Amino acid sequence: MPDQSSAALPRHDHYIGGERVAPSSGDYFVSVNPATALPLYTAARGNADDVRRAVADARTTFEDPRWRDLSQTKRGHLLRRLGDLIAENAEELARMESTDNGKLLREMRGQLATLPEYYRYYAGLADKIEGAVIPTSDRRVLNYTMREPLGVVGAITPWNSPLTLTTSKVAPALCVGNTVVIKPSEYTSAAILRLAELVVEAGFPPGAVNVVTGYGAEAGQALVDHPDLAKISFTGSTATGSRIAAATASRFVGSTLELGGKSPNIVFEDANVANAAMGVVAGIFAAAGQTCIAGSRVFAHRSVYDELLERVAARAQSIRIGDPLHDETELGPLAFETQRDKVAQYVDLGREEGARVLTGGRATDGGLGGYFYEPTILVDVDNDMRVVREEIFGPVLAIMPFDSEEEVLRLANDTEYGLAAGVWTTNLARAHRMAARLEAGTVWVNTYRAMSPMSPRQGFKASGVGIEHGTETIKEYTRLKSVWVNTSEDAVADPFVMRS
Incomplete structure (x- = not known):
């Protein structure tokens, strides 16, 4: 009662x-x-x-x-x-x-x-x-x-x-x-x-x-x-x-x-880095990262890694946290206390595994007493860490460099999940090669989180069974x-x- x-x-x-x-x-x-x-x-x-x-x-x-x-x-x-x-x-x-x-x-x-x-x-x-x-x-x-x-x-x-x-x-x-x-x-x-x-x-x-x-x-x-x-x-x-x-x-x-996801967002050397950075931000920090399609693993070609990281980190640090009912707010709270605590525990685990917190990494009450967590970027990570392999469902991004198309395909597909993936490139042939070989039910090229009731979506592997839309x-x-x-x-x- x-x-x-x-x-x-x-x-x-x-x-x-x-x-x-x-x-x-x-x-x-x-x-x-x-x-x-x-x-x-x-x-x-x-x-x-x-x-x-x-x-x-x-x-x-x-x-x-x-x-x-x-x-x-x-x-x-x-x-x-x-x-x-x-x-x-x-x-x-x-x-x-x-x-x-x-x-x-x-x-x-x-x-x-x-x-x-x-x-x-x-x-x-x-x-x-x-x-x-x-x-x-x-x-x-x-x-x-x-x-x-x-x-x-x-x-x-x-x-x-x-x-x-x-x-x-x-x-x-x-x-x-x-x-x-x-x-x-x-x-x-x-x-x-x-x-x-x-x-x-x-x-x-x-x-x-x-x-x-x-x-x-x-x-x-x-x-x-x-x-x-x-x-x-x-x-x-x-x-x-x-x-x-x-x-x-x-x-x-x-x-x-x-079901769940741990989606890769891949940025090649020929990508428009400014656009890719905004796609990365949208992929992980929109909805405070609480989406099954969150682009929580970012792979950046080594030649653009530093530039992309600088752009994404600068935007992450400027994201306005606060009351979700206010128009100026850009990041609201996590949905409940135990979810906020779970995100915090994963970031602490990442530190224990050797990851470095570049931005964020702290819980906050947002000035309202609620369940907020700062936009967080983890670097010095590898694909074997739990923070890279397990779904966190919060505003936590892991970013890694790569050197070749074959390498990034192997890393991107090395996951139990297969819900979504993003590819940023101006090479049309590469875009289609990646779309064909990525083990994901949805592949976005030079965009992220686009959807429509007319477009079917399906999860591969542990990301689900059946089709919606x-x-x-x-x-x-x-x-x-x-x-x-x-x-x-x-x-x-x-x-x-x-x-x-």
């Missing part, structure tokens, strides 16, 4: 069947503003009973003819209306997310300006999902395929970009006729609950999208284990993704997993059915009579 100090805070219940629902246990947990370390609101502490209720409601809606038989075009209209409502409520949603996880308000405003396009993209795609007629050896037999929705989809979403990463799951799932139960991160519940309200306001059935808040070991695990769940889509750590994959595979349930993701949320029809009116032959 909430204590007296939390009793006066705003309270958020689950969202099930189109209404706010109190937790079955009566328990709530406190969410904290990471910029100030002060309590922000309480949210329902979900358990298996709450998950069962949400999945049952989603299943009932999935089987309801009013949703099941709704035309693809009309589903598209609903998605388009949802995108419009997000645009109309963009400022509210941006502020919710900024106060919940510390992302810059101006960055969130930018994300909310583009987020409606995801729903509009899938709105346009809804009535263009087609099967095919398959040629057969017998012209009297018609064989065709069709794609069907799976049923109830579970979405377990992270704290670093909750609205965007939840949209990557919810939009295509609804596009093809599934229903969804979301378990958001316990650090970022508010904006996802508000999104679920907008889904109903857009005209979707009340049980189309449900939200159960709470902890992963309680609500999240119960969702993964629910026997009526047709699929899990998860974004988060590789360790958790591995456990989810094992649990769902044992029940022959599909999973889409977007683009038309390819439709396969993740549908099942393929092959239909055979005998069009002949001739008598069916006795199968035990041999025919010449």
Whole structure:
């Protein structure tokens, strides 16, 4: 139960069947503003009973003819209306997310300006999902395929970009006729609950999208284990993704997993160094480094290493740390205290391993009492150090020199991860060679962090399984059915009579 100090805070219940629902246990947990370390609101502490209720409601809606038989075009209209409502409520949603996880308000405003396009993209795609007629050896037999929705989809979403990463799951799932139960991160519940309200306001059935808040070991695990769940889509750590994959595979349930990364950002001798420096800064210090695609390993050709390092270090030292709601702020807090402490421990580990801290390397309260960490650059590192091999998920950059294309390919690919990579060069042939040989699902050339709902993305190796965005993701949320029809009116032959 909430204590007296939390009793006066705003309270958020689950969202099930189109209404706010109190937790079955009566328990709530406190969410904290990471910029100030002060309590922000309480949210329902979900358990298996709450998950069962949400999945049952989603299943009932999935089987309801009013949703099941709704035309693809009309589903598209609903998605388009949802995108419009997000645009109309963009400022509210941006502020919710900024106060919940510390992302810059101006960055969130930018994300909310583009987020409606995801729903509009899938709105346009809804009535263009087609099967095919398959040629057969017998012209009297018609064989065709069709794609069907799976049923109830579970979405377990992270704290670093909750609205965007939840949209990557919810939009295509609804596009093809599934229903969804979301378990958001316990650090970022508010904006996802508000999104679920907008889904109903857009005209979707009340049980189309449900939200159960709470902890992963309680609500999240119960969702993964629910026997009526047709699929899990998860974004988060590789360790958790591995456990989810094992649990769902044992029940022959599909999973889409977007997991960790330790992405290389490679600067060649012919690159525009000024542009590359800005790409490096964007790759690691945007969102305080709390992105799975962070370019946390930088490899610079020895001939431009010093210049690049000087430019990146100068910009890192000038980054303005402060209140994420202020327009002049360039670096907000880490999302919660233990994440800040984890980053600090990794930097200390780097020092023990022999790395030198060129800039940053200290925790700070940002003048607000919150969970900030300075933009940090580690030099004198090698590819075998833990700070270079393990995902830190904070504003910590390791930079190393290289001498040849073959050497940097070997170093860049020497990682368990394969989510993204950056290449900075003016040599077109080299750009294509690198794109072909880098073991990463996304490769950027002379840019970093570009993305679009139209462009599919996939993690290689320990960075995940399955595809998000683009038309390819439709396969993740549908099942393929092959239909055979005998069009002949001739008598069916006795199968035990041999025919010449």
